[in-house]
Amino acid sequence: MSTTPASSEALRTAIVLGGKTGLLGHMLAKTLRGKGWTVHAPSREDVDLFSEAALADYIDRCEPSMVFNTVAYTQVDKAEDEPEEARRVNRGLPATLGQVLRTRPVRCLHISTDFVFNGKHNAPYTVDDTPDPQSVYGRTKLEGERALLERIPxxxxxxxxxxxxGPGKKNFVHTILGLCRDRNSLNVVHDQMGSPTYTVDLAAMCAVLAEHDTTGLYHLVNGGQASWCELAAEATALAEMSCVIHAIPSEEYPQKACRPRYSVLDTSRYTETTGLTPRPWIQALRDYIFHDLWNTELISANR
Ligand SMILES: NC(=O)c1ccc[n+]([C@@H]2O[C@H](COP(=O)([O-])OP(=O)(O)OC[C@H]3O[C@@H](n4cnc5c(N)ncnc54)[C@H](OP(=O)(O)O)[C@@H]3O)[C@@H](O)[C@H]2O)c1
Structure with a gap:
């Protein structure tokens, strides 16, 4: 497989699905524009993503070299009650996209999730590890991966x-800091380990990969690992909040969807392809808190 950079300027027009309102999507659109790409970032009002004809027409009008798909049904617990809707978005859209791109000279970078794994590992998951999703969200996301790989591998x-x-939309860190504003202590799960990831870093990694002539599976996360409790405690400490974070087991915070106990992702294929190593999550968290949140009402009101 070739992994040489594809650098021609003519090849740098992108569509970012989810690029107007998504937590990752809007950052990816911004990052690509910053790197000189021409970016089309439609909202759900701009194009009916579930109509093959409408999607094909939109793609033909934009003439992209690459479509980035960040659109997903991301409400993990609600998906257990709405499996058809989760499947329509997480599998249906990639399937339609794959169908449309089959006959067009356009590449695709599709975002998926650590929830495709069952969480029974105790070492980081590589791209060669076998998925075994335990939730509707994880299953439908895996179906989405396969729908694309079957049609346009x-x-x-x-x-x-x-x-x-990351900035621009609610996320776990933002929610925790909001809760810490109003409380003296918080209980946070300490027996689920994962790879906290800054959307700014992830967007940059996606842009770098898009500029390489490569295909297949990648794991793109910041380095290191953490439990939700560690991530919350680090965020409140950096934000200089006095709220105490208590570690609790998952049993004390029941959730509808089953989450992997351990879903740390191994990024070595990304490093092999690009020569780059994602920085540790803790360094990225500092940037999020000091660059993106420090002077906002969320943190400054407490100082
Ligand atoms: N967030 C995480 O922690 C996380 C972790 C692992 C993987 N991921 C993956 O990363 C990707 C981006 O996630 P994110 O957190 O950035 O998601 P997000 O903020 O929830 O954004 C999802 C985007 O999809 C759009 N969308 C959802 N349903 C749609 C529909 N029926 N029709 C048209 N547009 C629709 C949303 O548009 P509206 O604003 O109009 O609803 C939004 O732009 C997803 O593939 C997700 O599975 C996320």
Whole structure:
């Protein structure tokens, strides 16, 4: 498989599905524009993503070299009650996209998730590990990966990521800091381990991969690992909040969907392809808190 950079300027027009309102999507659109790409970032009002004809027409009008798909049904617990809707978005859209791109000279980078794994490992999951999702969200996301890989394997990159935080939209870190504003203590799960990931870093990794002539599965996350409790405690400490974070087991915080106990992702294929190593999540968290949140009402009101 070739992994040489594809650098021609003419090849740098992108569609970012989810690029107007998504936590990752809007950051990816911004990052690509910053790197000189022409970016089309439609909202759900701009194009009916579930109509093959409408999607094909939109793609033909934009003439992209690459479509990035960040659209997903991301409400993990609600998906247990709405499996058809979760499947329509998480499998249906990639299937339609794959069908449309089959006959067009356009590559695709599709975002997937650590929830495709069952969480029984105790070492980071590589791209060669066998998925075994335990939730509707995880199953439908895996079906989405396969829908693309079956239709356009020669032009698909699947980028699995995890535990996103970043500016512009609510996320775990933002929620925790909001709760800490109003409380003296919080209980947070300490027996689920994962790979916290900054959307700014993830967007940059996606952009770098898009500029390489490569296909197949990648894991794109920040380095290191954490429990939700560790991530919350680190965030409140950096934000100089006095709220005490108590570690609890998952049994004390029941949730509808089954989550992997351990879903740390191994990024070595990304490093082999690009020569780059994702920085540790803790360094990225500092940037999120000091660059993106420090002067906002969320944190400054407490100082
Ligand atoms: N967040 C995480 O921690 C995390 C972890 C692992 C993997 N991922 C994956 O990363 C990707 C991006 O996640 P995210 O957190 O950035 O998601 P997000 O903020 O929830 O954004 C999802 C995007 O999809 C759009 N969308 C959802 N349903 C739609 C529908 N029926 N029709 C049209 N548009 C629809 C949303 O548009 P509206 O704003 O109009 O609803 C939004 O732009 C997803 O593939 C997700 O599975 C996320």
């Amino acid at each position: 020669e032009k698909t990159i699947i980028a699995r990521t995890a535990w996103l935080f």
